[in-house]
Amino acid sequence: MNLTAQARIEALGFAPADAAILAAHFEDAERQGRKGHGLARIDWLATLPDLDPAARPERTVAEDGYERWDGRGALGYLTMEQIVRAQLESPPVRTRVVVASDCFPTGHLGYWTRRLADAGLAAVLTCTSPPRLPHPDGGEPQIGTTPLSIAIPSSDGPPIVSDVSMAKATYGDVLAGRATEADLVPFGGTQAHKAFALGLGLELLVEALAGTDSYGAVLLVARPEADPVPERRRRASGARLPGDRGA
């Protein structure tokens, strides 16, 4: 299965190393049950009008507390991979904010935050994407599905990895046939204004920091001062916590 996915991606023009990055992400999404971000995306890549398999992201600012990246036409998955590798290679002394423009699509965000948490770093990641969700009062789509993922490492086991979009169903769910366009609304039912406000706020944050000319991402990476997860697992008395399925 690994070879097949990689071969299909290479057939789109990607170098083997890049195809391996993409295949690893799609296969992880399948394992996590996030099929909308999974192998179905390979066919979807082939439909992208601006697909440039040779494009390479660039880090344009590198400070201990701040990095700026530009996708330079590369798929967001590849930009995120380089960002994650750069953080693992050189973690911040305390905290670092990483701002990426021209960074789309970014896939399922828990894939990136979990890898940082597996290395002992706390991570928070959000991103922008095409407008899919209307205002709770109705009308045209105003915001993307706007995921937010937070991963916190643990001294005694896998990290806790939350990864939540603000949509009742994701566009990936629609692509995969498990939801309809009518489910592309903010989640929460009578309190959908909450998910809409969260999504709009996160989206504007990315736009304010990364610019409005492209889709982007904002990542916070931090070296923890404390180890709160073991106590939380104890308090949860065995209940499944976010990210446990993918651990």
Add this chain to the structure above:
Amino acid sequence: MNLTAQARIEALGFAPADAAILAAHFEDAERQGRKGHGLARIDWLATLPDLDPAARPERTVAEDGYERWDGRGALGYLTMEQIVRAQLESPPVRTRVVVASDCFPTGHLGYWTRRLADAGLAAVLTCTSPPRLPHPDGGEPQIGTTPLSIAIPSSDGPPIVSDVSMAKATYGDVLAGRATEADLVPFGGTQAHKAFALGLGLELLVEALAGTDSYGAVLLVARPEADPVPERRRRASGARLPGDRGA
């Protein structure tokens, strides 16, 4: 009304300048319709066993990209006020993460983020508080109501200020008699696992950065590179956007 609130707070032992800070916050909450964080909190302060009106927060680390604060027994409102003033006085070159421990209660978070956005800074703020919300499967409370506020400035009018808790109703609503303990669950109905995951992730982030010995807060302050709000207001065609009531 201002004098009355201030006088009532001074009667608890607070110096006039601190009482003015607290009164301004409570009165803003009333104006915003967030009565659970409003004047009813003055009587609540009197019930706090450890209330120390003379306590003063301290900034223990001050770097351009990172600050660390300790409430040192002060009310969280007063710690947040000093944090906000410090950011306004010396904004970051790009981004700054501010981590506060012993910082409770912090009130309605939009009060703090809006003031940063009114000065042209993007701001994201979350905080911890006593456990109120159970896991979606039921059981004892696991997480606080865990608000997240995001404020983004605008070149042509008031900022957009989202300020959302992960609870169906806040503890403030319960204190104010507008909700019951049964409403202290994650919002979202059949998708309450999303609000629970967001709240747990945010809470663990604060604990990982601020420590687990006290309630804390994490603030991201950023100098925007772009001005996305005017276009969003145009696209919203007059629909009310988060924070407009308080503008």
